[in-house]
Amino acid sequence: MSNKDVAAALEEIAQLMELSGENPFKIRSYVNGARLVEQLDEDIQGVVMEGRLRELPGIGEALADKIQTLVETGALPFLEELRAQFPDTIQELFQIPNLGPKRIKTLYKELGVDTLAALEEALNAGRIADLKGFGPKMQAKIQEGIEFAHAHAGQYLLIEAEKVVETLIPWLRKEPAVLHIAPAGSYRRSKEVVKDVDLVVASAKPKLVMQRFIEAPGVQRVTNHGDTKSSVVWESGIHVDLRVVSEEAYPYALLHFTGSKEHNVVLRRRAKDRDLKLNEYGLFTDEDKLAPCDDEVDIYKKLGLPYIPPELREDMGEFELEESPELLEMIDIRGVIHSHTTYSDGKDSLAEMVTGAQGRGYEYLHISDHSQSAAYAGGLREADIERQHREIDAINKKLKEFRVIKGIESDIRTDGSLDYEDDILGSFELIVASVHSQLDMTEKEATQRLITAVENPYTHILGHPTGRLLLMRRGFPIQYDKLFDACVANQVAIEINANCRRLDIDWRYIRRGRDKGVLFSIGPDAHRLDALDNMRFGIGIARKGWLEAEHVLNTWKVEDLLAWARKKKP
Numbered sequence: 205m206s207n208k209d210v211a212a213a214l215e216e217i218a219q220l221m222e223l224s225g226e227n228p229f230k231i232r233s234y235v236n237g238a239r240l241v242e243q244l245d246e247d248i249q250g251v252v253m254e255g256r257l258r259e260l261p262g263i264g265e266a267l268a269d270k271i272q273t274l275v276e277t278g279a280l281p282f283l284e285e286l287r288a289q290f291p292d293t294i295q296e297l298f299q300i301p302n303l304g305p306k307r308i309k310t311l312y313k314e315l316g317v318d319t320l321a322a323l324e325e326a327l328n329a330g331r332i333a334d335l336k337g338f339g340p341k342m343q344a345k346i347q348e349g350i351e352f353a354h355a356h357a358g359q360y361l362l363i364e365a366e367k368v369v370e371t372l373i374p375w376l377r378k379e380p381a382v383l384h385i386a387p388a389g390s391y392r393r394s395k396e397v398v399k400d401v402d403l404v405v406a407s408a409k410p411k412l413v414m415q416r417f418i419e420a421p422g423v424q425r426v427t428n429h430g431d432t433k434s435s436v437v438w439e440s441g442i443h444v445d446l447r448v449v450s451e452e453a454y455p456y457a458l459l460h461f462t463g464s465k466e467h468n469v470v471l472r473r474r475a476k477d478r479d480l481k482l483n484e485y486g487l488f489t490d491e492d493k494l495a496p497c498d499d500e501v502d503i504y505k506k507l508g509l510p511y512i513p514p515e516l517r518e519d520m521g522e523f524e525l526e527e528s529p530e531l532l533e534m535i536d537i538r539g540v541i542h543s544h545t546t547y548s549d550g551k552d553s554l555a556e557m558v559t560g561a562q563g564r565g566y567e568y569l570h571i572s573d574h575s576q577s578a579a580y581a582g583g584l585r586e587a588d589i590e591r592q593h594r595e596i597d598a599i600n601k602k603l604k605e606f607r608v609i610k611g612i613e614s615d616i617r618t619d620g621s622l623d624y625e626d627d628i629l630g631s632f633e634l635i636v637a638s639v640h641s642q643l644d645m646t647e648k649e650a651t652q653r654l655i656t657a658v659e660n661p662y663t664h665i666l667g668h669p670t671g672r673l674l675l676m677r678r679g680f681p682i683q684y685d686k687l688f689d690a691c692v693a694n695q696v697a698i699e700i701n702a703n704c705r706r707l708d709i710d711w712r713y714i715r716r717g718r719d720k721g722v723l724f725s726i727g728p729d730a731h732r733l734d735a736l737d738n739m740r741f742g743i744g745i746a747r748k749g750w751l752e753a754e755h756v757l758n759t760w761k762v763e764d765l766l767a768w769a770r771k772k773k774p
């Protein structure tokens with residue numbers, strides 16, 4: 205039993221307990237237990253064997269008992285009993301956003317709805333609106349939830365693709381027959397979610413490469429095993445395709461399988477205009493002779509184009525580029541903006557976060573714990589703020605080449621106001637303002653709420669503007685042009701939240717904002733040390749939005765950043 209298996213079992217217990225109307229505190233303890241086990245840095249099996257379960261924070265006797273049984277026997281009678289109360293298929297209903305266990309229970313008890321299909325049938329028959337506690341508005345929300353679930357079926361967060369790539373590439377490189385290897389597809393293009401993972405290898409001995417591929421750790425099932433293409437299903441459920449081509453064909457195959465389809469269509473048309481033919485095997489003259497290219501740069505050159513970085517290959521204006529843009533890179537980033545500590549709901553202390561940021565080579569760290577309205581996340585009260593500022597002052601006094609910046613992630617209330625009095629807001633050096641609750645608003649209401657926050661003279665950065673959670677929750681609908689204009693007029697930057705569940709603001713709007721003069725800030729929104737590395741996803745999205753270093757606050761020196769922030773202060 206891996207930590208992940210144990211966490212999944214505890215999660216399922218919590219869901220089923222909620223369905224059967226158990227005590228919320230008990231349910232909470234299972235939810236917390238699941239999270240703890242999932243994030244544990246060591247193997248849960250070892251912890252059980254050494255009898256250290258009860259030493260873990262928040263693991264009481266009942267929970268420790270269940271974890272022990274699970275780990276030792278691989279099964280749990282308590283879970284089996286819970287499962288027996290409901291049909292297995294009821295799990296399908298938990299995938300629908302806007303539908304919680306309480307409502308699932310009512311749907312099951314009152315209408316016998318126990319599958320997704322049964323739910324859709326009940327919706328079509330209009331039976332849901334009449335249920336007590338539902339009504340037409342809820343019916344519409346469930347309908348929307350189903351559509352969302354259908355639209356995102358089979359998609360994965362970028363981090364799931366990364367796990368596959370980071371396992372497979374070193375694994376395959378150990379096979380001497382592998383000459384070149386690279387990820388392709390939407391992962392290489394840094395899309396916010398992916399359907400599958402594509403890898404391209406150059407080799408003269410494809411059989412050896414394919415054999416090693418299907419034996420990789422993490423492969424759950426082989427669905428196709430050939431010389432040029434093999435496909436497997438990874439343990440997370442994500443599909444992985446490997447193509448092996450000759451060294452000669454490698455750049456063309458890499459280009460082709462990186463896509464996007466739309467980008468490739470234009471490339472092929474350009475080839476045709478030059479009496480050439482481009483496909484996954486090569487770039488050919490009309491006598492079917494290969495026009496040899498060393499790499500992708502060469503192919504673009506032969507098509508009369510500057511090199512187009514993979515993130516831009518969406519046929520969204522990249523063909524008008526006259527030279528290859530100098531997109532933002534990790535090396536341009538000087539500091540971390542937007543991080544949490546144990547003062548609110550972070551897992552690591554302020555001091556640990558500082559050490560972590562220093563160790564990663566950053567020059568500054570902006571601390572932005574939650575504000576007082578976010579009581580669920582341990583939002584900071586006045587006294588906490590004073591204590592935190594004293595701690596920051598002490599650290600800054602000690603450190604020479606590093607600066608901790610006093611900040612807050614202030615909740616944006618429904619009316620767009622921030623949730624502290626002005627004198628407290630004035631005590632921070634850099635303020636991120638974000639929406640965390642009441643996300644059910646029309647486009648007009650949501651835009652007005654955000655613009656009011658942007659117009660607040662204390663706001664420096666608008667955090668995760670739409671509040672979306674990828675594959676789980678659609679964010680605010682926003683009138684982007686209006687929002688961008690307000691940001692420029694009030695000198696407020698927009699965050700690219702780098703948590704891979706958010707990646708908010710969506711990359712599709714970034715370039716429009718940039719062209720209007722909007723500044724951006726990449727926020728790892730780190731709630732623990734490791735999450736400082738979320739920065740890489742934020743950089744991918746910034747690149748996808750055509751950003752260069754000058755458009756991004758985190759590339760500035762700390763003095764410049766603080767001077768910019770001070771200039772705004774009323």
Ligand SMILES: [Zn+2]
Pocket residue numbers: 613638640667668
């Ligand atoms: Zn937030």
Ligand SMILES: [Zn+2]
Pocket residue numbers: 542544613729
């Ligand atoms: Zn945050």
